[in-house]
């Protein structure tokens with residue numbers, strides 16, 4: 001693993017983690033994580049550019065109590081964040097370290113560096129649909145792959161080839177590292193703004209991004225879908241579900257504020 005330096009700005013917060021996540025996605029910022037201990041609840045913003053964190057802070061529509069600006073290296077992450085293995089979806093465990101886990105599938109993920117540790121409802125909803133629709137031998141596009149969690153899951157579930165893309169450089173780097181950690185082949189990770197750097201046709205396209213970005217992706221997604229292919233979308237809050245009403249929605253799941261839908265063309 002490359003040992004790169006990142007800035008972490010730590011804030012104390014009283015706000016709901018889900019509400020903060022949603023506001024940060026709306027500002028197009030995805031590199032953050034939460035900590036909770038007996039001293040309170042904390043939001044940690046991460047970037048390899050300290051100026052980006054300053055700019056972001058001035059745009060935040062909520063009040064946060066600044067605690068510290070610290071630097072960390074990618075090698076320190078597992079030590080910095082206390083996380084235990086947990087059951088991500090039925091029979092699939094996420095393990096931040098080398099624990100002995102008896103489960104059908106175990107996915108190793110470096111916690112925190114990019115969105116997609118498996119703790120968020122939107123990732124779980126997308127993963128459940130992946131398991132429902134993925135048949136061995138299919139190929140899968142993971143659009144907005146973040147940590148690569150869904151790409152790794154798709155391969156473990158039997159996909160023959162997975163392409164994961166993200167427009168965030170940190171996510172691309174982290175996804176590649178997570179793939180190495182999981183020792184899986186036939187997964188390719190690329191930097192791409194939505195479908196701009198994607199080629200080929202897929203049986204399944206899975207994408208967990210905010211509703212407005214998903215709507216943008218849907219404009220030309222059909223070009224990248226095989227006949228009878230499905231598009232799994234996640235990250236849609238209740239109030240934005242209506243944006244998708246003109247598509248052929250063949251399946252739908254909800255978890256609290258969040259929705260995941262399956263579209264066929």
Ligand SMILES: C[S@@+](CC[C@H](N)C(=O)[O-])C[C@H]1O[C@@H](n2cnc3c(N)ncnc32)[C@H](O)[C@@H]1O
Nearest residue numbers: 030115116123144145146166167168193194208
């Ligand atoms: C909510 S995270 C999902 C990560 C992971 N797939 C999961 O389900 O946990 C959304 C990801 O989409 C990426 N993203 C946002 N806008 C994008 C765009 N225009 N093109 C490609 N990726 C994008 C973000 O960088 C982020 O990694």
